[in-house]
Amino acid sequence: MNTLACVKRVPDTGAKIVLTDDQRGIDTSTLGFTMSPHEECALEEAVRIAENRDGTATALTLGPEEADEQLRTALAMGADEATLLETGDGEWGPVDTATAIADYVAEAETDFDVLLVGNESADAANYQVGTHLASRLDRPFVAGIKSLDVEDGTAIAKREVAGGEEVYEVDLPAVIAVKEGLNEPRYPSMRSKMRARKQEVASATPEPAGADCLEMVRLESPDDDEGAAEILGESADAADDVLEVLRDDVEVL
Amino acid sequence: MVLAIVETDGDAPTESSLEAVTLARDVADRTDEPLEAVVFDVAGPGEGAGAGGDAGGSIGDAIADDLGEYGVGDVHVVSHDRLDAYAPEAYAAGVEAVVADRDPDAVVAPGSDRGQEVLSRVAASRGQSMAANCLAVESVDADADVGGDTVELPDADGSYALTRQRWGGTLIEEALLGGDPKLLTAAEHEVGFEPAADPADPSVHAVTPDLADEHLRVQVDRYEESDEEGVPLGEARVVVSGGRGVGGPEGYDELEELADLLGGAVGASRAAVNEGWRPHDDQVGQTGAKISPTLYIACGISGAVQHMVGCKGADTILAINTDPEAAIIQKAEYAVIADLHEVVPALNEAIRDAQ
Ligand SMILES: Cc1cc2nc3c(=O)[nH]c(=O)nc-3n(C[C@H](O)[C@H](O)[C@H](O)COP(=O)(O)OP(=O)(O)OC[C@H]3O[C@@H](n4cnc5c(N)ncnc54)[C@H](O)[C@@H]3O)c2cc1C
Numbered sequence: 097m098n099t100l101a102c103v104k105r106v107p108d109t110g111a112k113i114v115l116t117d118d119q120r121g122i123d124t125s126t127l128g129f130t131m132s133p134h135e136e137c138a139l140e141e142a143v144r145i146a147e148n149r150d151g152t153a154t155a156l157t158l159g160p161e162e163a164d165e166q167l168r169t170a171l172a173m174g175a176d177e178a179t180l181l182e183t184g185d186g187e188w189g190p191v192d193t194a195t196a197i198a199d200y201v202a203e204a205e206t207d208f209d210v211l212l213v214g215n216e217s218a219d220a221a222n223y224q225v226g227t228h229l230a231s232r233l234d235r236p237f238v239a240g241i242k243s244l245d246v247e248d249g250t251a252i253a254k255r256e257v258a259g260g261e262e263v264y265e266v267d268l269p270a271v272i273a274v275k276e277g278l279n280e281p282r283y284p285s286m287r288s289k290m291r292a293r294k295q296e297v298a299s300a301t302p303e304p305a306g307a308d309c310l311e312m313v314r315l316e317s318p319d320d321d322e323g324a325a326e327i328l329g330e331s332a333d334a335a336d337d338v339l340e341v342l343r344d345d346v347e348v349l
Numbered sequence: 350m351v352l353a354i355v356e357t358d359g360d361a362p363t364e365s366s367l368e369a370v371t372l373a374r375d376v377a378d379r380t381d382e383p384l385e386a387v388v389f390d391v392a393g394p395g396e397g398a399g400a401g402g403d404a405g406g407s408i409g410d411a412i413a414d415d416l417g418e419y420g421v422g423d424v425h426v427v428s429h430d431r432l433d434a435y436a437p438e439a440y441a442a443g444v445e446a447v448v449a450d451r452d453p454d455a456v457v458a459p460g461s462d463r464g465q466e467v468l469s470r471v472a473a474s475r476g477q478s479m480a481a482n483c484l485a486v487e488s489v490d491a492d493a494d495v496g497g498d499t500v501e502l503p504d505a506d507g508s509y510a511l512t513r514q515r516w517g518g519t520l521i522e523e524a525l526l527g528g529d530p531k532l533l534t535a536a537e538h539e540v541g542f543e544p545a546a547d548p549a550d551p552s553v554h555a556v557t558p559d560l561a562d563e564h565l566r567v568q569v570d571r572y573e574e575s576d577e578e579g580v581p582l583g584e585a586r587v588v589v590s591g592g593r594g595v596g597g598p599e600g601y602d603e604l605e606e607l608a609d610l611l612g613g614a615v616g617a618s619r620a621a622v623n624e625g626w627r628p629h630d631d632q633v634g635q636t637g638a639k640i641s642p643t644l645y646i647a648c649g650i651s652g653a654v655q656h657m658v659g660c661k662g663a664d665t666i667l668a669i670n671t672d673p674e675a676a677i678i679q680k681a682e683y684a685v686i687a688d689l690h691e692v693v694p695a696l697n698e699a700i701r702d703a704q
């Protein structure tokens with residue numbers, strides 16, 4: 097059974113996000129890059145399914161040349177193949193992104209039985225690339241999945257709802273959008289990282305279809321009421337003051 | 350006309366649906382258009398016993414009163430013989446049937462799992478983008494003063510200038526949205542909901558979409574109740590959360606005790622979950638739970654933006670951290686700058702003594 101995991105390169109922001117001067121992006125001059133936790137889980141699942149069901153796992157990303165880094169991570173985590181759909185610098189909208197991925201899937205030599213995406217990307221959080229992909233490929237789609245069991249021809253997928261889980265049984269091939277918590281992604285070993293460095297990454301340069309009708313104008317940081325906290329103490333002796341706050345100010349006692 | 354998609358719990362609208370209705374009403378008021386809603390009359394696994402479903406329209410009458418208070422003038426109730434459980438493509442077909450009949454300027458869905466899923470299906474079948482997690486629609490004119498560069502859209506005529514959440518809410522994006530209709534979801538726990546100044550007395554219309562097998566290929570098959578005990582994280586009044594600073598799984602015993610004393614639940618940062626100290630269900634943040642307790646106690650958590658979006662809804666944050674420079678100190682109301690393994694046991698004892 098062959099699997100595909102779609103991952104996206106995003107800045108690994110820390111305690112505070114600094115914007116570029118034109119407010120159209122994040123200042124990444126001091127940042128590293130990563131993939132979303134949801135997508136790490138998508139990739140881990142893709143690798144596990146391929147391992148257990150005798151197939152290949154392919155990692156795919158659409159992004160700048162530098163996204164090669166995330167594909168190397170994917171290879172080190174056990175993906176058999178990696179493909180970069182190179183876009184240059186600008187950000188593509190969800191319809192163009194999904195169209196390019198769908199075109200790749202339709203033409204790929206491998207038939208993918210399970211296509212995994214994250215529930216939402218870490219940066220754009222458009223909540224829809226997976227849906228557009230499934231729709232273009234005319235395959236079933238289910239989102240928000242935190243438990244997945246793949247059998248021959250069927251996926252049993254569960255989504256958390258208040259007080260429990262709802263269970264879906266979906267015919268394969270299907271597109272499945274997953275959330276962190278689905279599995280515990282492995283840490284790649286030094287050896288697998290070394291090996292991944294030498295592996296081949298396929299690449300193509302699709303043209304954007306220009307079909308999106310959502311355009312970013314600029315970004316802003318939300319107002320947060322920053323201001324130093326009232327320091328209640330600097331040792332365990334603070335316990336009495338904390339108790340007072342809990343009882344009299346916060347009123348939880 | 351502006352159309353809101355409404356999800357129900359029993360026969361009442363969910364909170365996130367009321368947020369969608371409130372955002373839709375704002376757009377409707379601005380454009381001087383009527384406000385309508387679409388609901389689904391489906392009793393299936395996990396829909397709750399009270400969801401009606403025998404006679405089509407039974408849910409509509411109950412919900413019409415609620416929605417009327419929010420200014421909804423017409424309620425379209427989707428039902429179908431074959432639709433006996435939540436099925437995203439069938440729900441999207443129901444929305445499409447109302448769109449075809451009523452030609453709305455915009456469709457606004459709740460920012461819930463189902464809301465995003467159903468509206469993204471509508472978007473996908475039209476090959477059109479939707480704007481997820483919108484906070485507000487600022488104006489309905491592409492030439493409006495939104496600052497920055499003017500962006501050409503495929504159909505700039507009548508585009509919406511709106512704000513939406515990016516990065517799980519750590520950034521806000523000003524964007525232009527085109528499309529006919531415009532498709533947007535309302536950011537959960539952000540938009541807020543408020544009854545209308547002038548309530549309406551809605552008429553209820555039954556809608557039966559044409560459903561083929563493909564609309565039902567994804568459908569809730571069954572509902573499994575969780576056997577978790579204790580206060581669920583999302584409902585807890587107090588959450589005692591531990592991060593990498595807790596140092597290991599045993600360290601959470603003290604936090605559990607504090608949570609018990611305060612009638613609360615234990616949470617965790619992603620670093621702690623990644624270490625395997627706590628299950629992912631405990632994780633608070635961008636890719637975990639978003640909670641709004643009365644009190645959030647952050648023990649050994651540095652306060653990364655991705656963590657803070659999960660707990661910024663808390664009324665009060667108390668941080669316990671050895672580092673006075675940690676970002677969390679800027680974001681908390683109260684802090685103790687000390688080792689959590691000394692502070693938490695001392696606090697547990699103080700609370701027990703006081704009781
Ligand atoms: C796309 C994306 C999504 C993410 N989603 C989430 C998410 O949902 N939730 C989340 O939490 N993170 C998330 N993260 C990770 C986030 O960026 C941080 O890495 C993480 O929150 C750090 O966890 P931490 O504060 O426990 O660890 P650290 O940053 O290592 O902080 C540990 C803190 O403990 C303090 N400390 C150490 N010892 C003690 C002691 N004995 N007593 C008191 N204090 C002590 C230290 O001073 C320090 O401040 C995400 C990251 C990305 C890129």
Ligand SMILES: Nc1ncnc2c1ncn2[C@@H]1O[C@H](COP(=O)(O)O)[C@@H](O)[C@H]1O
Nearest residue numbers: 102103158213214216217222223224225
């Ligand atoms: N540029 C991209 N490259 C690869 N996968 C992507 C890209 N953009 C989005 N995806 C996938 O689609 C999911 C949903 O993205 P979004 O619709 O932006 O929230 C992500 O979690 C990824 O798995």
